[in-house]
Amino acid sequence: MSEIESFFKSAFSVDNVIFGFDGNELKILLIHRGAAPFKGKWALPGDLVYPNEDLDTAAERVLEQLTGLRDVYLEQVKAFGAVNRHPLGRVITIAYYSLIKISDYIVTPASFAQSARWHSVSEVGELAFDHNEILNTCLKRLKLKVRMAPVGFELLPPKFTLTELQQMYEAILSEKLDKRNFRKKILSMNLLLDLNEIQEGVAHRPAKLYQFDQQNYEQFVAEGFSFGL
């Protein structure tokens, strides 16, 4: 085998940390591996990238095959390429994370989707390959991102209460926030549309429902505003 050919004896994959929020905890969707290597371990959903497929497209495909969801928030984080990260050959992987509304997720018929399950981020054990490292990197990135841009809304249903919003941030950042200060700040940004609706069927004073105002956000950004929490 010539030297130049040996360069092409390698493959690349994408792996996707799919985050969801159940109203309480930050979760990720993991696949139970039914085959070697790492048979029996939990792993991030991922796949080899097709020869004629863009990286982002591959990550979207993995997500859609597993969840049936399209047009989801997806961000590339970085490449992981340690020589021995894959026991069967030289495979570098490009890590993504995505944010989905956990209630939109329904187990799809795809065979590997049958073995998928949500895990609390705080209770993830030892994963296949270098997936713990990938998860940690993606989580760190999400924590940064969620303070710098209004991406957290991707985890919530279209209508949400301020408490839900706050709990989502607390779950991601793993820190408690002050209720009054949080509300003051988030409302002062004028990014929440008051729907003049309230919760129903709760055994306490019902909370007002809000919606993220994407249009306002885009206008404010165009005017020089930058989100910060």
Add this chain to the structure above:
Amino acid sequence: MSEIESFFKSAFSVDNVIFGFDGNELKILLIHRGAAPFKGKWALPGDLVYPNEDLDTAAERVLEQLTGLRDVYLEQVKAFGAVNRHPLGRVITIAYYSLIKISDYIVTPASFAQSARWHSVSEVGELAFDHNEILNTCLKRLKLKVRMAPVGFELLPPKFTLTELQQMYEAILSEKLDKRNFRKKILSMNLLLDLNEIQEGVAHRPAKLYQFDQQNYEQFVAEGFSFGL
């Protein structure tokens, strides 16, 4: 060719945006391509990754072959993998940036180093491949990073004046900073060691020389401090 073989008909490379600061402007080191594709264009230094080489190692190698420098600040940014980004085949590239002290750079004997030249970031023209996109992404990342961590010092000589420090930040962020506020803030962090030395041979009042106090920084971080500018 079987399907599985086709996955391995691909290669990956690293490309490195090497930043330097000449006391005035932010610069990058580009290579003038002597061969197709993109013959005659300027390009980011890069190379295919050896089959048994980690990604970070490959980026370090590219940097060392070009500049002779080792133990340099290097950060992976992301992977670029559009299907047609390389005219000769499927090659995804992992982008890095590095920060070097421009005065340490001496043209090395390596053949491709002969065709390297510093370019002002603001005057970079159309580059080979998708290298303009890579450069922009790396520059954006550097702007973020330099506010969140004391990496800018990597661009300065070991002894520097406060004005030099400020000009470095201004060059990276492309914005003017207030002299008094800048000094107040940076000195209040206790990350600068006053060397009790002054500039020599300048035709004006000589400035005091400082050094970045890595040891203090690490201790402060351990105690929960986080750099912010």
Add this chain to the structure above:
DNA sequence: TCAAAAGTGTTCTTATTACACCCATGG
């Protein structure tokens, strides 16, 4: 003595923090 950059504080404005009670609803 001139030119050139170094060095230095205060005031004002804005953002952040800390903190406790009453309200509306369902059971």
Add this chain to the structure above:
DNA sequence: CCATGGGTGTAATAAGAACACTTTTGA
């Protein structure tokens, strides 16, 4: 009428922004 979470304001502190003159040196 009780339990549960919803909703609200103010005062103190800290951080950021704006701003102009004197000092030191070499030529």
